[in-house]
Amino acid sequence: MNRSILFGLGSCAVLLSSMWFLHNQQKPSPATFSAESEPIFTQSTLALKSHIIDKADFIPVVDIPRFEQYMSWILRESGIDVRMVFLPNMGNKPIETLAVDLMSQMQIGKQTGQQRGILLLYDVQGQRLKVEVGYGLEAVFPDVFVNYLVEKHTKTFFASGDVSLGLRLMLRLLQHRMREAVIGNDFDPRTISIASELPHLSGGAGVKSELEVGTTRNKPVAQPNNADALPPGPSPTIAYQTYLTWLSTWPLNSNAGFLTTESRQYLASLPTSPAYAEYIFLSEYGKQFKVIERGDLALLYFTDTPFVSPHFFIQTDGVWQMDLMAEVRNTREHSGGEYTWAYHGDQDKYTYAFQDLLITVEGYRRIKDGDNRPLVIRGDH
Structure with a gap:
């Protein structure tokens, strides 16, 4: 029985399907926040098993239900629990430590019994992204793939000025890798090696490097x-x-x-x-x-x-x-x-x-x- 949802066009025509999430995005002003003193989530949030916690008002409100639906279908497809948390700042806590703590507190991926969870934690003030992968997915998402997402791909879409669109593209990359794993295809590191050599990719200095949010979108340029x-x-x-x-x-x-x-x-x-x-x-x-x-x-x-x-x-x-x-x-x-x-x-x-x-x-x-x-x-x- 076909229980899928229609959400886009063909592989190259994904250019048009991704306009589903197109919105003008302005960089928010970081609020006063302490990652150590203020609860990251409430019990009601846990009860609802929200895929997104946005304490920085970083994503347009109209997009959040669409992200929630998309990630719920990813969970149904692959049994992989993807969550995104956006915080105004990290307080005095290192982003790496906070990511590990959140994986445990939110029990991301534990419902499958195989630690099949992924957390995308973004520090708005520091403009840093941390991707935390559960133990059960280390073979599916090896370090070379995660580093590529953070150091290369993330810089590219954050510079485009449309955060929602960029996050959706990141989810599509994650989902594609999940699908390959489901049918038994091992990760081929040559794809990342080739992609990293493409001339249009921006460089990166690691997880802690700045990810500046731009103000304009790019178009193919007629020559x-x-x-x-x-x-x-x-x-x-x-x-x-x-x-x-x-x-x-x-x-x-x-x-x-x-x-x-x-x-x-x-x-x-x-x-x-x-x-x-x-x-x-x-x-x-x-x-x-x-x-x-x-x-x-x-x-x-x-x-x-x-x-x-x-x-x-x-x-x-x-x-x-x-x-x-x-x-x-x-x-x-x-x-x-x-x-x-x-x-x-x-x-x-x-x-x-x-x-x-x-x-x-x-x-x-x-x-x-x-x-x-x-x-x-x-x-x-």
């Missing part, structure tokens, strides 16, 4: 004179390889020739940040895929990951371009269920061309020769 730098490909596979190269270069060139005209127009109007490109790149890098061509249309789908939706390509004047708008229209991402994406296209040229490849699995339309392994849902805890 008219650079349209030929990322040209259409002689095949869909070459066009896809160009797409991966495109993701690794910031700012994204929305005038890139490998994209269809409609896709370029779409990207030029879309707020984004380097974190978008990181998330997509990390989810697709090194994955195996197949390409099926039907006339001037092609479908690329993945055979060793059930978590990435297919890509669409079209041939014009003998060369192939990537059709991101077809992905926006035809695929959707889901959370909390056995499958993380589904094909929703109907009565368009791609759906007609590849109709024989579509099957329905547990209420989800998928590609019959793709990786259709379901998530093992741990159920509500």
